[in-house]
Amino acid sequence: MAHRIPRGIVAEATARTMFTLTRHPPVPALADFVDYHWVLRWDRRGEPPHEQRVLPNLAVHVTFFPGASGVYGPARDVFSHRLSGRVQDLGVRFRPGCFHAFLGGPVSDIADRSVPLTDVFGPAAIRAAESVRTAGDDAQMVRAVDNLLIANPVRLSPAARQAAEAVESIARDPGITRVAQLCADTGLTTRSVQRLFAEHVGCPPKWAIRIYRLNDAAQRLVTEGQPDYAGLAVRLGYSDQSHFIRDFRTVTGQSPAEYARTAQAVRTGQGPDTKKAAGRIRPAASSSS
CATH class of the missing domain: 1.10.10.60 (Homeodomain-like)
Known part of the structure; x- marks a missing residue:
């Protein structure tokens, strides 16, 4: 049986009208540590913001989003993010149990909270975030973050x-x-x-x-x-x-x-946000579950 990955996008049918999501594998050198990179795009210019909720999961996520960049530890509460403006950015989902080598300490230290990217990856994280922001496509975004992660090789103990x-x-x-x-x-x-x-x-x-x-x-x-x-x-x-x-x-x-x-x-299209959301997304990539 294939293993389960709790993704937990709340009200996923509505969410798919608000943003596009694609997932990309890491380079082989990171396969022991990373489940996948995920790229989100949305364009809500001229539209009301959308509050997207995600159920808790065990993974550490490293994100490069405006206003939400950082290293996010495993959470016990629903995560909520406000989608507004036009955004294309990337996050990394680490395999549960496999972030310790990057953190250099107990993963429980970052449970239910986030820390700045530079606290874990140093000044190079700022350059990687800028590369992600200015990338022309998914491949460039993924490459920038893969390069950040493999710059200081770590070993899975x-x-x-x-x-x-x-x-x-x-x-x-x-x-x-x-x-x-x-x-x-x-x-x-x-x-x-x-x-x-x-x-x-x-x-x-x-x-x-x-x-x-x-x-x-x-x-x-x-x-x-x-x-x-x-x-x-x-x-x-x-x-x-x-x-x-x-x-x-x-x-x-x-x-x-x-x-x-x-x-x-x-x-059934009866939810309060569903009719408002119809047709508003300007997808830049195919959505993926």
């Missing part, structure tokens, strides 16, 4: 590789819903897994499992409408429906039923 493999276990197997199951899969003790995740992933293993479960739940609510919530809670490994609803609301700000209704309204 055995512990980082072990952390990445532990996250891959969660991503590969939706049946892992408890830390004890993850320990059994990896052959590590509970304490070892907790230390590994704090140092290299940036969050406790229990939260990592929860992120995947709740992203799965959000996807099911979008595709299935209003499913049997009790049954969905059981399939996701929750002991009862109320626990599932509480977790889901904590992360998304909505109950599962509210989230499903919003998704349905967007799909």
Whole structure:
């Protein structure tokens, strides 16, 4: 089974009318560290700003966006970004567990916050950001950032590789819903897994499992409408429906039923932003999921 990558674009049908998204692989030298580069473009000149929300995920993201450049650690809350004006810029999604070598310290130090690019990559990050801003196409943007990342070669340590493999276990197997199951899969003790995740992933293993479960739940609510919530809670490994609803609301700000209704309204063109958004995007590249 291919591993899951929680992307979690909230109200994706509306989002696709607001911006275009493309993803690009890194150079081979960075394949151990980087999942992909992602390029966003939008043009909302003369249009009202759009507030785009994204569900939490485990990845460290390095971004080169006006007003949102920086190194963003793994988050426990919904991320929101205001889209206005005309923008084309790039972000890098690092493999969970694989940013430690660049950071030079525990990834938990940047959990739920961001730090300036220069704090991690030095003055060269300013030049890379300018190259991204002035690039004529995606390839130039990706090349500028790849060059920044490989300028000071780093190595994926055995512990980082072990952390990445532990996250891959969660991503590969939706049946892992408890830390004890993850320990059994990896052959590590509970304490070892907790230390590994704090140092290299940036969050406790229990939260990592929860992120995947709740992203799965959000996807099911979008595709299935209003499913049997009790049954969905059981399939996701929750002991009862109320626990599932509480977790889901904590992360998304909505109950599962509210989230499903919003998704349905967007799909049928009944949402408050859908009609306003129609036809407004000026795409510069094909959108990619």
